[in-house]
Amino acid sequence: MKQPLTQKICFLGAGSMAEAIIRGLIDTKLLEPIRISAVNRSNAKRLQELSRRYGITIPQAEADKDRLIRDADIVVLAMKPKDAGAALASLASLLHNEQLIISVIAGISTDALMKMFGKELPIVRTMPNTSSTIGLGATALCFSKQVSEEQRRWAEAIFASVGIVKIVDESLIDAVTGVSGSGPAYIYYVMEAMIEGGIQLGLTPETAKELTVQTVLGAARMVQITGEDPAELRRKVTSPGGTTQAALEVMASYRLQEAIIQGVRRSAERAVELGQQLDPSRDQ
Structure with missing residues (x-):
């Protein structure tokens, strides 16, 4: 309209x-x-x-x-x-x-x-x-x-x-609600960790933040502009035996992907619970 x-x-x-x-x-x-x-x-x-x-x-x-x-x-x-x-x-x-x-x-x-x-x-x-x-x-x-x-x-x-x-x-x-309603907080959470990792390696907080923000902006725009699946873009920037693969292996060992999936599910469940507080007859 x-x-x-x-x-x-x-x-x-x-x-x-x-x-x-x-x-x-x-x-x-x-x-x-x-x-x-x-x-x-x-x-x-x-x-x-x-x-x-x-x-x-x-x-x-x-x-x-x-x-x-x-x-x-x-x-x-x-x-x-x-x-x-x-x-x-x-x-x-x-x-x-x-x-x-x-x-x-x-x-x-x-x-x-x-x-x-x-x-x-x-x-x-x-x-x-x-x-x-x-x-x-x-x-x-x-x-x-x-x-x-x-x-x-x-x-x-x-x-x-x-x-x-x-x-x-x-x-x-x-x-x-689980994906996009609560989603900005998930991205901020990951950004917090990236910034802290940079600081621990010696970057100033300002530099770590600027690099993190631009990285997230660029990654989102790459998905938007190319139309490619994030998994495919991830594979393209992950050289065998390289630095990115080393980082992703550590994240996988901590089950980061599963944690995010379960967080999305829990957010959705919480939305149901909030609704039930106002409407107890709502289906579980």
Whole structure:
């Protein structure tokens, strides 16, 4: 969707993900600031900061919160999972089935959301990641059957403003959480180790960091530009008996690959657990 949206969008929650999406909408000119609003439970200072920075609408009084939610064409559920239970229960009387509901809350299914609201609504469940804050996010979307084709296009356009978008079946959303939702942290973890290894070998922290950052950037771009499988690129840079092979043999002896795979699986499992805390009837 290249045409700007004309709908009104209200963010419930004003954290880093909400800000990333707001920035993307405005920077790509997908939505004018006047059509964007944000409300949260109690942090008025944070809302004022977003209003100053982006020119969006925020409630001036408690009654304004309900009005902004009711009047929105698109409502984005962007609160923290720990705050979601009470917040979602209080929304039921404010939402109506002409609205599109977009959830960025990990672990909560579309069925669970409808159960909490007590009504069937068009719901988009999403799993973005923190790289959305710099426009390089990876977001998966799935849709309840009530979502229209036009509403699908709205959702895809919103998240395309902060990175790439993939449509998946809802049964795979937790897997996406394990791969890309939590994925940036895995890369940072590996980068920490590379930097520390360089420091232990005598490099300054600054040099070790710069070399590591550029190496990760270059490796990612090689996969993106060449289209080759990472395993094939790895083989190409691993000379028999060379330095890279020696390093990879040590990593294999520590079962690094298996540790990462199991970490991805555990992240996905944790997303299920978080959802079960709010919806105990959810399948194990």
